[in-house]
Amino acid sequence: MSEDGPTAAVDVLLVEDNSGDVTLVERAFDERDLPGTLHTARTGSDALDWLNQRGEYADAPMPEIVLLDLNLPATSGHDVLREIKSTPELRQLPVVVLTSSQATADLEEAYEQHANACLIKPVDPEEFADRIETLTDFWISTAVLPSSSSSQ
Template identity: 40%
Template sequence: MTPDDEQGGNQITILLIEPNPGDTRLFTESFKDAKLKNELYTISDGDAALDFVNQRGEYAAKPRPDLILLEPKLPGKSGMDVLSELNNEPALQEIPVVALTSSEIGEDIVKSHGFDADQYVQKPVEAEDFVNFVQEIENLWFAIVQEPSSEE
């Protein structure tokens, strides 16, 4: 798949799991500003995130995400709990998970607690950096889907 294929109508469904309303707003606005063909859903806690990916309750009619952006520090079930459930459920373990960290040190801390995401991306600090961040996420998606599976 190439970016041109993306323009052809293949839409990426992204689930953002982020408890900070300010960061959620910046993500949402940046995705709109970048004019990417993505469908972005936002959830602010771990319990709702698991309901969303499992298509339970109020999320029963929502699509299963193609990519999950996960802030490890969540109210309710932690990001670690969410990731563990995703990894232990065969139908969900194929969904790439990108851990959002606040710094390189944050990434080391998250990894030291056994948080094993597919990728780690540092969240931007400045609002104007979010559009570049969104482009980085799209590029990361293309890299993930083009990566040959070592298990096949």
Template identity: 50%
Template sequence: MTTPEPRIVNVLLVEDDPGDVLMTREAFDEYLHNRLDVVTDGAEALSYLRREDPYTDAPRPDLILLDLNLPRRDGREVLAEVKDDPELRHIPVIVLTTSRAEEDVLRSYQLHANAYVTKPVDFEGFIEAIKQIDHFFVSVVQLPSGREGS
């Protein structure tokens, strides 16, 4: 009996900080073997998720890593729209932010975030956090297939 090939998971990172994007890409390139797409603001994230131009061929993400403080549409607005959309609400959303404010944590969960992770400030801690998110959401839990309607 052969072991099935592990499924490649499509991850969408919604992040406007170039340093955090670079560290996340490095974590994916070095340690993880999943696809990472990046958009840099909330309006772009919603266009990507809705497959609007120029994202008409974008894969449906299996997991969204969402910063809260974004230009154009903030992460709270993106989270609310994703969880209100029947086509998107099944996608797990991990809020990945620098905010430790209790009101941000509470509001994110009220908007149905699947997890809230405060970004570590040091490189090693950040890489470890990304690896743990990946391990949990890729290896431990069963994700719904993001391929319906693909």
């Protein structure tokens, strides 16, 4: 990807505590040469610190999109989503929920909290990579994202 390409500077924050799922997403980005730079937060509280640029994340790049697991220990993905969508400076940030839960209530709650999309994680690693590729193709290469430098 060229430095002057439209997606060269897109930062993606993956919020995921499952090492296997982190590896699958990293592998999809690497092996399929997906656009964007992937960053990972392993807990909901780390994600909120990252997004609010607190503590060790004071200099972290502000992502243009968040891939958020719902089933996080302590500060849940629902809590993270609720805070993102209720914080004026973060509200426009697209959040795609990644979940292994097929429970209708979980998906409905995520959409009620203004998730931009929900994706159920496939068990098959190749299908998982296909979905990550489709997701990034839309959210990074096709959709027009709000500038991370603009604030409300």
